[in-house]
Amino acid sequence: MRNFIPYTLTSFGAWALAILWISPLVFAFWAAFHYSSDAIHFDLLAPLTFENFRTVWEQAPFPRYMFNTFVLVTGLLISQCVLATLAAFAFARMNFWGGSVAFALVLVQLMVTPEILIVENYATVSALGYADSLVGIGLPYAASAFGIFLLRQSFKSIPKELDDAARMEGCSTLGILWRVYVPLAIPTYLAYGLVSISHHWNNFLWPLVISNSVETRPLTVGLAIFGAPESGVEWSEISAATLISIAPLLIAFLLFQRQFIKSFMASGIK
Amino acid sequence: MRISGNRHILGWLLISPAVILLVTFTHYPSVSSFFSSLFSRGNPIRPSKFVGADQYTAMLEDPVFWTVLENNLIYAAGTIPASIGLALLMAVLVDQMLPGRAFLRLAYFTPTILPMIAVANIWLFFYTPEIGLLDQVLRPLGIDTPNWLGDPSTALWSIIFITIWKEAGFFMIFYLAALQTQSPELKEAAKLEGASAFTFFRRVTFPLLMPTTLFVLVNAVLNSFKLVDHIFILTKGGPNNASSLILYYIYETAFSFFDTPYAAALTIVLLGFLALLAFVQFGLLEKRIHYR
Numbered sequence: 332m333r334n335f336i337p338y339t340l341t342s343f344g345a346w347a348l349a350i351l352w353i354s355p356l357v358f359a360f361w362a363a364f365h366y367s368s369d370a371i372h373f374d375l376l377a378p379l380t381f382e383n384f385r386t387v388w389e390q391a392p393f394p395r396y397m398f399n400t401f402v403l404v405t406g407l408l409i410s411q412c413v414l415a416t417l418a419a420f421a422f423a424r425m426n427f428w429g430g431s432v433a434f435a436l437v438l439v440q441l442m443v444t445p446e447i448l449i450v451e452n453y454a455t456v457s458a459l460g461y462a463d464s465l466v467g468i469g470l471p472y473a474a475s476a477f478g479i480f481l482l483r484q485s486f487k488s489i490p491k492e493l494d495d496a497a498r499m500e501g502c503s504t505l506g507i508l509w510r511v512y513v514p515l516a517i518p519t520y521l522a523y524g525l526v527s528i529s530h531h532w533n534n535f536l537w538p539l540v541i542s543n544s545v546e547t548r549p550l551t552v553g554l555a556i557f558g559a560p561e562s563g564v565e566w567s568e569i570s571a572a573t574l575i576s577i578a579p580l581l582i583a584f585l586l587f588q589r590q591f592i593k594s595f596m597a598s599g600i601k
Numbered sequence: 602m603r604i605s606g607n608r609h610i611l612g613w614l615l616i617s618p619a620v621i622l623l624v625t626f627t628h629y630p631s632v633s634s635f636f637s638s639l640f641s642r643g644n645p646i647r648p649s650k651f652v653g654a655d656q657y658t659a660m661l662e663d664p665v666f667w668t669v670l671e672n673n674l675i676y677a678a679g680t681i682p683a684s685i686g687l688a689l690l691m692a693v694l695v696d697q698m699l700p701g702r703a704f705l706r707l708a709y710f711t712p713t714i715l716p717m718i719a720v721a722n723i724w725l726f727f728y729t730p731e732i733g734l735l736d737q738v739l740r741p742l743g744i745d746t747p748n749w750l751g752d753p754s755t756a757l758w759s760i761i762f763i764t765i766w767k768e769a770g771f772f773m774i775f776y777l778a779a780l781q782t783q784s785p786e787l788k789e790a791a792k793l794e795g796a797s798a799f800t801f802f803r804r805v806t807f808p809l810l811m812p813t814t815l816f817v818l819v820n821a822v823l824n825s826f827k828l829v830d831h832i833f834i835l836t837k838g839g840p841n842n843a844s845s846l847i848l849y850y851i852y853e854t855a856f857s858f859f860d861t862p863y864a865a866a867l868t869i870v871l872l873g874f875l876a877l878l879a880f881v882q883f884g885l886l887e888k889r890i891h892y893r
Contacts, residue, residue: 341694344694345694346705349704349705352708352766352770353708355712355720355723355727355766356711356715356723414622415619417619418616418618421611421613425608426608427608427609427611428612429613430612436620436628437619437623439627440627442823443627443631443872443875444827445626446848447848447868447871447875450851450855450864451629451633451868452630455629471626473622474618474619476623533716533717533718535830536829536830551718551719551830554718554719555833555834558722566732573719580714580716581715584714592706592710595774
């Protein structure tokens with residue numbers, strides 16, 4: 332009985348905090364389906380409407396933005412996984428000359444992310460001829476120190492005997508990597524994939540700097556331009572545009588939330 | 602062992618694609634920022650020339666630089682302890698068997714996965730004077746509300762509040778992971794000794810969470826220097842630079858004022874800050890942590 336009151340209080344507090352935390356999103360959801368005039372007055376009984384979604388769809392090329400983001404995120408994930416797998420394998424299992432120095436150099440990227448260096452990176456990407464292209468948005472992130480680090484940890488935990496056994500069977504080094512290491516590290520790839528997708532889906536500053544046209548703009552930049560005060564859109568329309576932009580990620584999150592949360596946990600293990 | 606002879610070459614072949622990209626977009630720009638910062642801003646009539654430390658002395662006399670630096674320190678001091686504290690509270694809450702625990706976790710974590718740009722759009726409406734939700738709730742209660750984003754004294758704090766909301770759930774995940782690996786026997790032993798829940802937390806749980814706290818702290822500090830997305834939507838650094846941060850000032854200097862050398866000098870200062878912070882965090886805190 333003594334435990335009852337603190338328990339109720341804790342539950343109440345936890346719920347109050349949760350409702351407070353999720354209310355901005357719930358409100359945006361509600362506003363997107365109502366006319367601006369009703370949303371502004373917070374009229375809960377106002378009629379529902381899909382008008383905002385239609386206006387947004389007609390006013391800005393959101394399907395194109397979404398396609399760009401999708402291509403960007405997928406392309407980046409593939410290149411990050413390939414490059415990180417090769418490098419992580421070398422760092423984990425080949426005791427090569429200069430390896431530890433190279434690894435220390437790789438880890439610097441964990442502290443100094445490309446967005447801090449936008450000025451010089453803008454010059455580099457432009458000089459390479461990739462300004463205003465999806466390749467240009469992705470290039471600075473194509474090699475990920477975080478991915479290399481995570482996979483190296485995972486490869487290190489794989490027993491060396493498996494390695495030797497495969498070699499006895501006549502497997503080449505790259506064959507071992509592909510047939511033994513990659514399959515055993517699938518949970519790590521999954522965790523890394525979710526973190527990478529949500530990070531690049533949300534990334535803004537660098538894409539803003541380097542993209543310049545509808546053909547390359549990702550969703551975040553498109554949304555920022557759509558919502559700018561000078562474009563004179565209504566609050567409910569901004570809510571609808573916001574929902575359109577976050578819908579794929581939000582739906583994926585709701586479907587795979589266990590996996591999502593687990594993968595964020597895994598990504599924290601240093 | 603076939604590979605042992607070639608392993609140096611093969612090792613370098615395997616790491617070279619990643620290393621070349623990392624050098625191109627992390628190490629090279631860090632070094633070239635330093636060299637750019639030693640030159641003056643060129644124009645068609647006068648090409649840029651070597652000026653040594655002039656950019657840095659100009660920075661010392663630039664009032665905007667000092668404002669932005671102060672803002673960033675306030676932003677760090679405002680966001681880091683609050684989001685870490687809230688994260689810990691959230692983790693302790695959802696680590697217990699509370700009704701609707703799955704929903705609670707979801708609610709705390711959801712802001713984390715949303716783009717800051719989308720989130721800022723939502724908050725922009727809350728902060729709008731007169732018609733904004735915040736004013737609509739507070740006015741009837743007789744509270745005189747400021748122009749949240751338009752008033753220099755509240756703009757930065759309005760930004761800080763959003764960051765805390767966005768980040769607490771992210772850090773919660775790491776605390777939750779750590780809490781779940783703690784052995785339940787510790788709690789039982791403490792109960793037998795008659796220790797209160799609070800004493801147990803202060804003397805056992807919290808010290809054991811120190812490695813997690815260090816990890817979260819490093820992330821929080823990094824974020825406080827590179828998170829600027831919401832400023833683009835909410836204030837554009839205004840009014841009168843009251844809510845501008847270092848990275849936003851770098852962006853403005855380079856891409857609105859086209860002063861690349863000065864932006865490079867600002868970048869070097871930012872890099873120096875990050876290096877110093879990394880050094881302090883790992884050097885000093887490492888000693889005070891009890892690893893299992």
